[in-house]
Amino acid sequence: MEEEFTDEPSTWPYFINWVSLTSFLLTLFFSVISPLLCPIISPKYYSLGDQKSHCNTMLSSTIHAVVSCSLSAYVLAFGLMGTNRLFSKSPLGFAELHIALGYFVADFLVCLWYPKLRNNSGSMIHHLAAIIAVSMCLFNHGKLMFFVVYRMIAELSTPFVNLFWFLHSYNLKNTKWYVFASVGMVITFTLCRIIVIPWHWYGLLAMIFSPASFANNLIPLPYKFWSCTTYLAFDIINVYWLSKMINGAIKLYGKRKV
Numbered sequence: 502m503e504e505e506f507t508d509e510p511s512t513w514p515y516f517i518n519w520v521s522l523t524s525f526l527l528t529l530f531f532s533v534i535s536p537l538l539c540p541i542i543s544p545k546y547y548s549l550g551d552q553k554s555h556c557n558t559m560l561s562s563t564i565h566a567v568v569s570c571s572l573s574a575y576v577l578a579f580g581l582m583g584t585n586r587l588f589s590k591s592p593l594g595f596a597e598l599h600i601a602l603g604y605f606v607a608d609f610l611v612c613l614w615y616p617k618l619r620n621n622s623g624s625m626i627h628h629l630a631a632i633i634a635v636s637m638c639l640f641n642h643g644k645l646m647f648f649v650v651y652r653m654i655a656e657l658s659t660p661f662v663n664l665f666w667f668l669h670s671y672n673l674k675n676t677k678w679y680v681f682a683s684v685g686m687v688i689t690f691t692l693c694r695i696i697v698i699p700w701h702w703y704g705l706l707a708m709i710f711s712p713a714s715f716a717n718n719l720i721p722l723p724y725k726f727w728s729c730t731t732y733l734a735f736d737i738i739n740v741y742w743l744s745k746m747i748n749g750a751i752k753l754y755g756k757r758k759v
Contacts, residue, residue, distance in 0.1 A: 520596055524565075524603025531561035532611045545671050552670055554615035558608060559663045565604045566659035572597040573653045582647050587708055587719065589646040597650060598635050605631045623738050630731040637727050644720060645728060648705050652735070655694045661686035687746050694739040705732065 535557040539546040549556060572593060576582055582589050609628040612618040619625065638649045665682040673679055708714065709725045 518599060520599035521603040524600045525607045526603075528561045528565070528604050528607035529611070531564065532557055532607075535560050543671055549670055551617040554617045555666065556670070557615075558611055558618070559667065561604065561608060563660050563663050565600070565608075566656035568600060569597060569653045569656045572600075573650050576650055577654075582650065586647040586704065587644060587714075589643045591643070591646065594646050594650050595639075595643065597653065598639055598646070601631065601653065602635045602639065605635065623742065626734055627738050630734040633727055634731040634735075637724050637731075641721065641724050644724065645705070645708065648701065648708075648728075648732075651697075652701065652732070655697075655735075655739075657693045658686060658689040661689055683750055687743075687750055690739070690743055690746060694735075695743055698736050701732070705729075 536553070538560070539553070539556050546553060546556065576591060576593050576597070581591050581593055583591065605628050609625070609632065612621070612625060612628065634649060634652075638644065638646055661682055664678070665686050668674065668676065668679045668682055705728065709720050709728060714720050
């Protein structure tokens with residue numbers, strides 16, 4: 502089984518196919534029609550100023566989060582990744598990676614278009630790290646796909662983040678939905694992005710630095726480097742974002758208590 506992966510040359514379909522192209526185009530499409538839909542939902546959209554740019558990306562990010570989390574949960578729950586966490590040829594796993602690649606590339610370009618989003622270094626680094634992580638996995642034909650798919654569950658917090666931002670920007674802070682979004686955002690962010698960090702690093706390092714990996718050169722050195730670099734970037738950014746969420750939650754709870 503291992504020879505199937507080590508000797509196979511890289512081909513463009515591993516990067517670009519109809520799935521990744523469709524994901525790319527749909528992300529751009531949703532970003533284009535959002536400025537037309539948002540005013541229909543609420544006329545306050547016009548008063549958001551530079552914040553309209555973030556609102557224009559919420560639809561595509563929410564759809565991607567739902568699709569990614571659903572695929573990750575299904576693939577992992579039913580063992581479709583197989584028992585070997587180093588190699589995988591899961592069709593759904595590859596489909597999820599292509600969807601993610603198309604989305605992150607398109608959304609990265611959208612962020613570059615809007616000055617407000619372009620100046621958000623955290624989001625830009627996050628998207629760039631995601632593009633590198635997914636691309637490296639595809640370039641190496643699914644090696645370490647288990648860890649990439651597992652970390653995609655982190656997107657579960659995105660709908661709550663978007664709902665919180667929407668209610669906050671539209672001055673709906675005194676509603677039960679605002680409290681629901683705040684609590685849901687902190688809980689899902691903590692469970693899906695923070696608590697998994699120790700387990701993820703233990704499994705990843707044990708895999709890429711195993712004696713068998715070095716002896717057979719199963720994982721190229723550049724892939725090892727970028728795997729560690731991108732996941733480290735994810736974790737630093739996520740810890741920083743969580744600290745901001747907790748501080749905001751403390752302020753919100755303090756005001757309500759008063």
